[in-house]
Amino acid sequence: MSFVSVRDVFQSYGNRPILERVNLDVAEGEFISIVGASGCGKSTFLRMLLAEEQPTRGAITIDGGAPAVEPGLERGVVFQKYSVFPHLTVRQNIVAGEGFQTASGRLRGAKRREALDRADAMLDRIGLNHVADQYPASLSGGMQQRLAIGQALTAKPRILLLDEPFGALDPGTRLSMHQFLTELRAETKMTVFMVTHDLEEGFKLGDRVLVFDKPRWDPHDPGAFGATITYDFDARDRGIPFQRILDLYPSLARAS
Amino acid sequence: MRLINRSPARPLAVALAAAPFVAVAIAYAIGSEIRLAANPADKLLPAPATILDTAIRLFTEPDRRSGEILLWRDTAASLLRLLGGVGIAALTSLILGMLIGLLPYARRGLSGFVAVLSMVPPLALLPILFIVFGLGETAKIVLIVIGITPFMTRDLSQRVLDIPHEQIVKAQTLGASTWVIAARVALPQILPRLIANVRLSLGSAWLFLIAAEAVASDVGLGYRIFLVRRYLAMDVILTYVIWITLLAFLIDWALRLLTRKAFPWMEAGL
Numbered sequence: 001m002s003f004v005s006v007r008d009v010f011q012s013y014g015n016r017p018i019l020e021r022v023n024l025d026v027a028e029g030e031f032i033s034i035v036g037a038s039g040c041g042k043s044t045f046l047r048m049l050l051a052e053e054q055p056t057r058g059a060i061t062i063d064g065g066a067p068a069v070e071p072g073l074e075r076g077v078v079f080q081k082y083s084v085f086p087h088l089t090v091r092q093n094i095v096a097g098e099g100f101q102t103a104s105g106r107l108r109g110a111k112r113r114e115a116l117d118r119a120d121a122m123l124d125r126i127g128l129n130h131v132a133d134q135y136p137a138s139l140s141g142g143m144q145q146r147l148a149i150g151q152a153l154t155a156k157p158r159i160l161l162l163d164e165p166f167g168a169l170d171p172g173t174r175l176s177m178h179q180f181l182t183e184l185r186a187e188t189k190m191t192v193f194m195v196t197h198d199l200e201e202g203f204k205l206g207d208r209v210l211v212f213d214k215p216r217w218d219p220h221d222p223g224a225f226g227a228t229i230t231y232d233f234d235a236r237d238r239g240i241p242f243q244r245i246l247d248l249y250p251s252l253a254r255a256s
Numbered sequence: 257m258r259l260i261n262r263s264p265a266r267p268l269a270v271a272l273a274a275a276p277f278v279a280v281a282i283a284y285a286i287g288s289e290i291r292l293a294a295n296p297a298d299k300l301l302p303a304p305a306t307i308l309d310t311a312i313r314l315f316t317e318p319d320r321r322s323g324e325i326l327l328w329r330d331t332a333a334s335l336l337r338l339l340g341g342v343g344i345a346a347l348t349s350l351i352l353g354m355l356i357g358l359l360p361y362a363r364r365g366l367s368g369f370v371a372v373l374s375m376v377p378p379l380a381l382l383p384i385l386f387i388v389f390g391l392g393e394t395a396k397i398v399l400i401v402i403g404i405t406p407f408m409t410r411d412l413s414q415r416v417l418d419i420p421h422e423q424i425v426k427a428q429t430l431g432a433s434t435w436v437i438a439a440r441v442a443l444p445q446i447l448p449r450l451i452a453n454v455r456l457s458l459g460s461a462w463l464f465l466i467a468a469e470a471v472a473s474d475v476g477l478g479y480r481i482f483l484v485r486r487y488l489a490m491d492v493i494l495t496y497v498i499w500i501t502l503l504a505f506l507i508d509w510a511l512r513l514l515t516r517k518a519f520p521w522m523e524a525g526l
């Protein structure tokens with residue numbers, strides 16, 4: 001039984017198909033990179049994983065549960081922009097990851113102090129201790145995205161969705177963000193979906209790289225068909241498959 | 257260098273800001289001088305010195321009949337009405353704006369109604385208000401509320417809608433309920449806009465207040481101006497006008513200060 005299962009998912013806006021017949025099985029802890037041409041429906045796919053919108057046909061389930069009807073704690077998200085709250089300080093943004101779950105949206109007393117301690121630990125981990133009391137607008141783009149990821153992780157989601165999270169960063173900052181994300185993943189073993197326009201980034205970070213494209217193409221009406229997953233690359237071991245086949249099937253080694 | 261790229265240095269900037277005030281003062285002084293030279297009993301443009309005398313008298317000398325200083329009484333009465341009306345309008349528009357901006361059901365139900373309501377000319381309703389609420393305080397406060405609430409509601413609901421959708425989605429993924437999103441995400445970001453709206457609406461609020469006081473009242477800044485108009489007491493009218501302007505300026509300045517002190521995050525990016 002796969003962890004995330006996408007079954008025959010279609011999505012169209014009005015009568016314009018965007019995605020058609022998308023099928024996907026993802027195991028827990030896998031890192032899925034998603035690439036594809038601009039406007040082919042990558043963000044749409046992510047929005048459906050997030051349950052921000054419902055597919056017109058088909059269903060998406062996590063761990064065999066019922067398909068979600070709205071975004072919730074199960075799914076964390078980081079967008080390219082606007083993923084943190086501008087009116088909260090960096091520390092408050094992290095604490096919000098716990099406080100927003102309560103009825104009043106605020107933690108009080110001992111719970112609050114514990115959450116603040118955890119927030120400081122998280123800030124330490126994402127390297128934002130020194131700006132804990134500043135507002136997001138005064139941070140650099142890379143710091144804002146680190147904050148957004150830290151905030152999402154504080155809520156302990158089962159899957160993390162990233163829509164071009166490093167798209168607006170310079171190459172150097174991007175590299176350090178890769179490092180950061182790789183470390184976080186090693187610690188948390190979270191299932192991650194990341195949309196990117198950078199193939200190299202996709203292969204470097206992902207266990208699998210999915211390519212969205214239109215399998216059918218009508219030259220007289222480019223909008224006639226939707227996109228689907230046309231390739232599903234194994235990106236582990238630097239994209240060279242079967243490197244660890246002997247670990248998986250030790251009997252093969254004995255045979256040789 | 258192009259004109260659009262040239263800006264004055266500090267001393268010149270101050271001088272430029274002061275120039276229109278000085279020009280008006282000088283023009284008035286000259287006009288008054290000319291008229292008074294022709295007819296010393298002229299009431300239309302009293303000399304600046306006369307206005308100053310009148311102002312001192314109005315601010316300090318109690319009324320012979322009531323023993324109270326009328327100007328302060330007028331000021332207190334008018335400010336109470338103004339702040340009452342603006343306060344009620346601000347609260348109403350905040351609640352309606354949040355409802356319309358956040359809840360699709362409220363949006364469907366209310367936004368068209370508010371849009372139409374904002375087209376009704378409030379002053380045309382004044383007679384109705386006097387008939388319904390009588391000549392007391394209620395009618396005046398209600399006129400201010402009716403006059404500025406629809407506009408403020410429309411603007412605030414639009415501002416709530418302008419909050420990036422990503423933030424609303426993000427809050428949901430952190431487990432926030434509708435109430436928490438309203439109280440912890442939308443409200444704090446809308447409050448500065450509410451204050452900005454109050455600042456913008458104060459001009460209209462003064463207009464409605466003075467209109468209502470002019471029509472039916474027995475105390476108030478607007479009432480006094482229209483009362484002494486019968487005696488052509490320009491010195492009193494001008495003192496009151498300058499006083500109202502000063503009050504309006506002070507309120508505006510206080511609100512601006514409040515915005516800067518209360519919402520430090522707004523300036524974080526600058």
Ligand SMILES: Nc1ncnc2c1ncn2[C@@H]1O[C@H](COP(=O)(O)OP(=O)(O)OP(=O)(O)O)[C@@H](O)[C@H]1O
Nearest residue numbers: 013014018036037038039040041042043044045197
């Ligand atoms: N709410 C919507 N209503 C109508 N059309 C939409 C809506 N959202 C997206 N679309 C359309 O669906 C198509 C896919 O959009 P989507 O944002 O998923 O593309 P994308 O692959 O993420 O592109 P990019 O790489 O530029 O981010 C686009 O043509 C877009 O115009």
Ligand SMILES: [Mg+2]
Nearest residue numbers: 042043044163
């Ligand atoms: Mg996109």
